[in-house]
Amino acid sequence: MVDMQSGKEVKVILPENARELTVEQYQKFLKVEGDETFMTLKALELFANIPLKVAYAMKAEDILDISQHILSIVGGKHPLVKRLSFRGKEYGFIPNLEEMSFGEYIDLDSYLSDMQQLHKTVGVLYRPIVKEKGDLYEIEPYKGTDGYADFPLDVALGATLFFYRLSNKLLKDTQTSLEEEKKESLISQPPLTSVESGDGMEV
Numbered sequence: 001m002v003d004m005q006s007g008k009e010v011k012v013i014l015p016e017n018a019r020e021l022t023v024e025q026y027q028k029f030l031k032v033e034g035d036e037t038f039m040t041l042k043a044l045e046l047f048a049n050i051p052l053k054v055a056y057a058m059k060a061e062d063i064l065d066i067s068q069h070i071l072s073i074v075g076g077k078h079p080l081v082k083r084l085s086f087r088g089k090e091y092g093f094i095p096n097l098e099e100m101s102f103g104e105y106i107d108l109d110s111y112l113s114d115m116q117q118l119h120k121t122v123g124v125l126y127r128p129i130v131k132e133k134g135d136l137y138e139i140e141p142y143k144g145t146d147g148y149a150d151f152p153l154d155v156a157l158g159a160t161l162f163f164y165r166l167s168n169k170l171l172k173d174t175q176t177s178l179e180e181e182k183k184e185s186l187i188s189q190p191p192l193t194s195v196e197s198g199d200g201m202e203v
Contacts, residue, residue: 012049014066018073018154021047023119026074026153040067047074078158083129083137084149090129091158092139098167104142112163119148122156125163136176 005175015021025046032042035065044050047070055063082093094100100108108124111117123145 012048012050014065014069018076018078018157019152021074021153022150023122023153023156024149026119026156027116027149043067043070074153078154078161080158080162081155084126084152084155084191086126091126092129092137094125095137095139101142107145108163112160118156118160119151120145121160122151123148125159126151126155 002085029043029046032039032046034042041052041055044055044063044066045052048066050058052067080093084091094104104124108121111121111124124142126148127142129137130140
């Protein structure tokens with residue numbers, strides 16, 4: 001990259017994928033307000049560590065290329081990652097969502113609606129693996145969530161999207177089941193007889 005003011009080369013190290021970005025960086029970007037140009041420059045600052053004063057001095061073409069690259073990796077597809085290495089430990093996604101504790105469910109339900117709580121969301125969904133056998137594993141008991149600000153962004157977004165889809169599917173299945181039960185109830189009810197409707201009654 002070239003600094004248009006000095007004519008010197010500017011070395012920029014770009015993240016190759018969202019695994020190299022963190023939840024905290026994403027949360028800071030979501031707080032940014034301004035026009036498209038300012039948002040682009042802040043994206044470069046937060047995700048590529050390019051200070052605003054450096055960005056202003058770079059070629060417009062370079063800025064466009066970098067911003068498109070960042071948007072593509074942040075807004076790309078992020079599949080569910082069940083296991084990952086984090087802070088030198090093996091972390092795992094909750095093995096069985098049906099066995100989630102009430103505390104986990106309540107916390108997760110309150111965090112999911114706010115991306116500024118994303119670090120807490122992943123703290124519920126991912127914890128260190130304490131026991132494993134083949135593809136099966138157990139994770140640490142839930143003791144609250146904190147300190148996940150540096151969690152990989154792609155894993156956090158993938159898990160959140162997975163849980164949203166799962167929740168929507170369960171909601172649709174529940175609504176369908178209730179509608180079917182309502183229809184079955186109506187069908188099973190005997191129709192009103194002529195006597196019940198008042199027809200044929202002797203006066």
